[in-house]
Amino acid sequence: MKNQIRYGKLKYVSFILLDLIALIGANVLAAHIYLDPNYKRYDFQDYSSIILYMAAIDLLVTTVFNTLDRVYRRSVRKEVIASGKHIVISFVLLAVVLFTTKAGADYSRVTVYLAYAFYFVFLVALHLCWKYLLKACSGKHDRPTALLMTTDRFVDEGLEELNKLNIDVRNIYLLKNLNKDAVNGIPTVRTWEEAAAVICWKWIDKVYIYGLDHQMVPGFLIKACKDMKLNFDLVDFNYRVIDVTTIQNEDPKYGALSFLEGKRDIPFPIRRVYWITETEADLHRGFHAHKLNCQLLYCPYGKIDIILDDGQQKTTVTLDKPGKGLILMPGLWREMVWQQSGSVLCVLASEYYDAQEYIRNYDEFIEYNKKYREGADSLKQTEKGFHS
Ligand code: TYD
Numbered sequence: 001m002k003n004q005i006r007y008g009k010l011k012y013v014s015f016i017l018l019d020l021i022a023l024i025g026a027n028v029l030a031a032h033i034y035l036d037p038n039y040k041r042y043d044f045q046d047y048s049s050i051i052l053y054m055a056a057i058d059l060l061v062t063t064v065f066n067t068l069d070r071v072y073r074r075s076v077r078k079e080v081i082a083s084g085k086h087i088v089i090s091f092v093l094l095a096v097v098l099f100t101t102k103a104g105a106d107y108s109r110v111t112v113y114l115a116y117a118f119y120f121v122f123l124v125a126l127h128l129c130w131k132y133l134l135k136a137c138s139g140k141h142d143r144p145t146a147l148l149m150t151t152d153r154f155v156d157e158g159l160e161e162l163n164k165l166n167i168d169v170r171n172i173y174l175l176k177n178l179n180k181d182a183v184n185g186i187p188t189v190r191t192w193e194e195a196a197a198v199i200c201w202k203w204i205d206k207v208y209i210y211g212l213d214h215q216m217v218p219g220f221l222i223k224a225c226k227d228m229k230l231n232f233d234l235v236d237f238n239y240r241v242i243d244v245t246t247i248q249n250e251d252p253k254y255g256a257l258s259f260l261e262g263k264r265d266i267p268f269p270i271r272r273v274y275w276i277t278e279t280e281a282d283l284h285r286g287f288h289a290h291k292l293n294c295q296l297l298y299c300p301y302g303k304i305d306i307i308l309d310d311g312q313q314k315t316t317v318t319l320d321k322p323g324k325g326l327i328l329m330p331g332l333w334r335e336m337v338w339q340q341s342g343s344v345l346c347v348l349a350s351e352y353y354d355a356q357e358y359i360r361n362y363d364e365f366i367e368y369n370k371k372y373r374e375g376a377d378s379l380k381q382t383e384k385g386f387h388s
Contacts, residue, residue: 011134011201015071016062018126023058026118027051027111034111050098050112057093061086070200072131073228083123091116135203145203149175149195150210151267153242155183158210161235172208173198196224207232238310239317239328244298246323258322260296260348267327268294268350275346283338289359290330291368294350298325302343309333311369319345333365 027050062068067086074082094112146167150158155176159169169186175195176188189195199207207225209232225232242265246258262270276285279302297306299319306317310332317326318339328334336345351357359365 011072012068015068015127015130016059018130019058019062019068019123020055022122022126023054023115023119024051026122027054027115029118030111030114034108034114050094053097054090054094054115057090057097058086061089061093065089070196070224070228071127072134073200073230075227075229076128078227079127080124083120083127086123087116087120145171145205147175147189147195147199147204147207148172148210149207152176152264153267154210154240157237157240158208158235159184159186161210162208167208173202192221196221199224199228199230204230206230208235209233210235237329238332239308239315239326241317242296242325242327244323244325246321256322258298258300260298260325265325266296266348270348270350271352272349273347274349275344277344279338279341279343279345281338281341284335285338286335287333287360287362289333289365289368290351290357291359292330292351292354292357294330295328296325296348297328298322298346300344300346302341303339304343304345305337305339307335307337309335311366331369333359333362 065085067082067089069082071079071082146162148158148162155174158174159172162172163169169184172186173195174183174186174188175192176183176190179190180188182188189198198204207230222232224230244258244260244265246256248256260266297319300322303318303320306319306326308315308317308328319326320339359368
C-alpha cells in the first residue's frame, strides 16, 4: 500500500515538474516571438524575475486549488477545464502581485498574455502526452485489477463472491476499518480518500462495492469512478448471518458478554434501536418489507425464526443465541415466529421510524420488488453503457 501511495506521489511530482517546464517554455516562446512597437525583441533575461513569480504562483495554485486533481485519469474535456482554471487563477494572482509590487512596470504585458496563452496549450498537450506515455509504459494487465470496498465483517465473503466472478484476488484492494496493512495478504486502504487515490494512481479496471449500505458510499467516490470512466459494481446481498463476538467467562456464574461495534460490524449508520419483549411462544409478527431501512437483528434470549422472502424464494434463519446476528437489507419480506416464550428480539435500524417506508401488503411487495429489480438491472445497464 505504501508503495502504491509513493508510486502515486512520484507521478504527481512528475506532473508538477512538467508544468514548470511548460511554464518556462511558454515564456521563452513568448519573449522570442513578441516584438515591441519599435520592432525590438525583448531579451528573455529581462523576464527572469517575472518567471520566478509565475513559477511560485503556479506551485501555489497547484497545491491550494488542487488543479492536478485526478490528472492521471481525467478526460480530455476535464483536462482542458482544469488547465483553463489553473491558468485563469494564476493569471489573476500574478496581476495582483505585479500591481501591488509595481514589479510589472518594466515588462511587456503582451508578452505575459502570450506566455499564459502558450502555457495553456503546452499544459494540455504535455499532460495528455505524458499520461499516454505513462499508461503505455505501465503496459496491459493480463488479469483484471479491481478495488473491493467492504467493511471488516464482509472481507472474506466479498473475496469469495469476487472469486466466483473469476477475479484475481491478488490485485484487489480493500477498504477496511481495522488498522491493518493487509488482509489475506491483500493490501488495504482505510479511508474513502485513500481509495480514490488508489483508483487515481493505480490501474484499476473495476471497483466492487460489496455489502455496504448504498447510502454509506460517498457520492464523491461514485462520481470519481464515473469521471474516470471506471466500471463499478454494487455487489449487493439481501441478508447475512453474522457472528457476534461473545466473551464467555470461565466461571459460568459471570454469564456471557456479546458486543457489536458500529461501522466494524454494522454496515450502515444506526439511527434507531428497538426490542420486542414479553412474548409468548408461537407469536407471529412482521409481515412487511422495507424500502429503505437496513437492519441488524439479534436475539439475546430465547429462540426466534426469521422467515425471509425475496419475492422468489423463502429462507428461514433461526436466531437462538446471543452470538448470532442477522443483517437484512431493504426489499425483503419478513415474518418472525417466536419459538419460545419470553424470547427477546433486538433490532438496530438504519432509518428513523417512518410508516411510509414500510410495505405491508404482500402483492404490493411483489410488485415493488419487480420494479426494484428492473430498476437495478437497468441502472447497471446504464453504468455498463456509460463505461464501455
Ligand atoms: P410493527 O412494525 O407493526 O411491529 P411488527 O412488524 O414487528 O409486528 O410496529 C408495531 C407498532 O409500533 C406500530 O404501531 C408502529 C410502532 N413503532 C414505532 O412507533 N416505532 C418503531 O420504531 C417501531 C419498530 C414500531
